[in-house]
Amino acid sequence: MAVVPAFLMVQLSLAHREVAGLWSPGFELTQYRQLATPLFARIMGFSLMLALAGALICVSLALPAAYFITRMRRRAQVAWLVFLLGSLSLSEVLIVFAFQVLLSTSGTLAGALTTVGLLAPGASLYPNFPAVLTCLVYLLLPYVILFFYPALSQLDPEVEQAAATMGASRLSTFTRVVLPMMRGQILTGVLLVVIFTFGAYLTPLVLGRPPQWTIAIHINNAAMGAGNLPLAAAYAVSVVAFMVALLVLTRVLSRRKASEA
Amino acid sequence: MSLSPGVLLRQGFLALIALFLAAPLIVVVSVSFNATRRMSFPPTEFSLRWYRAFFSDYGWMASLERSLTIAGLAALVSVAVALPITYAIWRYQAKVAALLAGIGGALFLIPGVVAALMLSAFWGVTGHVGRLENVVLSHAIVLLGIPLSLLMVGFRTIDQAQVEAAYTMGARDSDAFRMVVRPAMTPYILCAFVFVFVLSINEYLIAYMVAGFTVQTLPIKIFANMRQGYEPTMCVAAVIFMAMGFSAFALMSKVADLPRLMGRTRPLED
Numbered sequence A: 001m002a003v004v005p006a007f008l009m010v011q012l013s014l015a016h017r018e019v020a021g022l023w024s025p026g027f028e029l030t031q032y033r034q035l036a037t038p039l040f041a042r043i044m045g046f047s048l049m050l051a052l053a054g055a056l057i058c059v060s061l062a063l064p065a066a067y068f069i070t071r072m073r074r075r076a077q078v079a080w081l082v083f084l085l086g087s088l089s090l091s092e093v094l095i096v097f098a099f100q101v102l103l104s105t106s107g108t109l110a111g112a113l114t115t116v117g118l119l120a121p122g123a124s125l126y127p128n129f130p131a132v133l134t135c136l137v138y139l140l141l142p143y144v145i146l147f148f149y150p151a152l153s154q155l156d157p158e159v160e161q162a163a164a165t166m167g168a169s170r171l172s173t174f175t176r177v178v179l180p181m182m183r184g185q186i187l188t189g190v191l192l193v194v195i196f197t198f199g200a201y202l203t204p205l206v207l208g209r210p211p212q213w214t215i216a217i218h219i220n221n222a223a224m225g226a227g228n229l230p231l232a233a234a235y236a237v238s239v240v241a242f243m244v245a246l247l248v249l250t251r252v253l254s255r256r257k258a259s260e261a
Numbered sequence B: 001m002s003l004s005p006g007v008l009l010r011q012g013f014l015a016l017i018a019l020f021l022a023a024p025l026i027v028v029v030s031v032s033f034n035a036t037r038r039m040s041f042p043p044t045e046f047s048l049r050w051y052r053a054f055f056s057d058y059g060w061m062a063s064l065e066r067s068l069t070i071a072g073l074a075a076l077v078s079v080a081v082a083l084p085i086t087y088a089i090w091r092y093q094a095k096v097a098a099l100l101a102g103i104g105g106a107l108f109l110i111p112g113v114v115a116a117l118m119l120s121a122f123w124g125v126t127g128h129v130g131r132l133e134n135v136v137l138s139h140a141i142v143l144l145g146i147p148l149s150l151l152m153v154g155f156r157t158i159d160q161a162q163v164e165a166a167y168t169m170g171a172r173d174s175d176a177f178r179m180v181v182r183p184a185m186t187p188y189i190l191c192a193f194v195f196v197f198v199l200s201i202n203e204y205l206i207a208y209m210v211a212g213f214t215v216q217t218l219p220i221k222i223f224a225n226m227r228q229g230y231e232p233t234m235c236v237a238a239v240i241f242m243a244m245g246f247s248a249f250a251l252m253s254k255v256a257d258l259p260r261l262m263g264r265t266r267p268l269e270d
Helices: A003-013 A030-035 A038-070 A074-089 A092-103 A108-116 A129-154 A157-165 A170-181 A183-199 A202-207 A215-225 A229-260 B005-032 B049-055 B058-092 B095-107 B112-126 B132-142 B145-157 B160-168 B173-202 B205-211 B218-228 B232-255
Strands: none
Touching: A038 A074, A038 A129, A038 A170, A038 A183, A038 A215, A038 A229, A038 B005, A074 A129, A074 B005, A074 B173, A074 B232, A092 A129, A092 A202, A092 B005, A092 B173, A092 B218, A092 B232, A129 A183, A129 A202, A129 B005, A157 A170, A170 A183, A183 A215, A183 A229, A183 B112, A202 A215, A215 A229, A215 B112, A215 B205, A229 B112, B005 B232, B049 B058, B049 B232, B058 B095, B058 B132, B058 B145, B058 B173, B058 B218, B058 B232, B112 B132, B112 B205, B132 B173, B132 B205, B145 B173, B160 B173, B173 B232, B205 B218, B218 B232
């Protein structure tokens, strides 16, 4: 039930496209030839850039946040976990909608920025690149914090105490002791953000303009709008291939880092 | 602890993170209690009229009911699939089960839109299009990684010595299951169910691509309305989602050891 659809998708990407959203089985590379265009490269490049920017922000916020949370008392920790799980599970539809309300011209944020003079009167805070990026960070932050949580809570407090007795400040303990131990986790966290960003559909659609559309929107447009399932499948296969390549890359990187350490 | 600059900095940082995560939610909740039809924040006049409008609207209620049905069934299916798999791994170290678990976990790593496309192609080929059960099964499969990992955490907490003791005292597999495994696992099964339920009820893209034209779930309906312009009842729907999600996880924290469930194995004092 899980493997069959995957094979089907590869088959579909090689199939022959017929009119009116139909297709017949075949083996042709027409769809892939359509992908070998600057447009596709640009979409992939933009998706990757967005993903890496999101990953940078998420990881640099999530790492200290998760670290502080793991060192709290039980009650506070549980409260944070409930809060994070609750916001993590909220539908992308809702978050995008909430951001729309928050960023709208009649909203407080726009009003405040206009009063301060940072924003021209009547100007909107979306659709644009910062809006897409902020919303993605919002969606991913709880996810990444919870991803770092197990590893950070496993760190032996004695190691940090040892560093402290040897005269290390809290900050240098964090950067010199905790961060190196988390290298593999951090790389995987970046990968998670990248995977999610490539799959994100609603955020760039609603909060961005066409230049900010990620690969997911183009897949969906090909499948649902143009009725060209084989092309959508070819897009999807390329994305998965790209993900696998990234996965292998992070594995190699974290192994090399581990052997250096 | 004294209020050193370091502590202040830390608290301030965490407060900012919490504010960032809470801000959109606060806006939506307060707008939903607003009396005017216009989207204005801060709200001018308190009113429950959009709540009344929501609960007396046939379309919204039908979507809500449909979403609840799908989420309940999807959670049931995925837990029912994950339980024997994890049990077989724990009890017999079964290789096949481990492979199945690997596939289930890998599915979780596929970008959402790709999973949605795969599943919609699958249902298209089987000729079984636009049905409610498509969404149920699709959600159950894509979210399978969650019950798999939560139940594995649960099984690991069971003391093997206790199970061995039960066997030495002449217990059969079914007795051991009833006396040792079931009581230990009940909170984890419950949590896995709640987790899948909450994620399924919030899921948009897969539901949309698999059966969006005929089966309008709550997120699909919210999004459809969003494209037509703003309407205050949408905020009410959003508030219902939040209330369900947060209370589900709050409940979970009462039933089970939440830090442990999220992967902490080091003991945590109160």
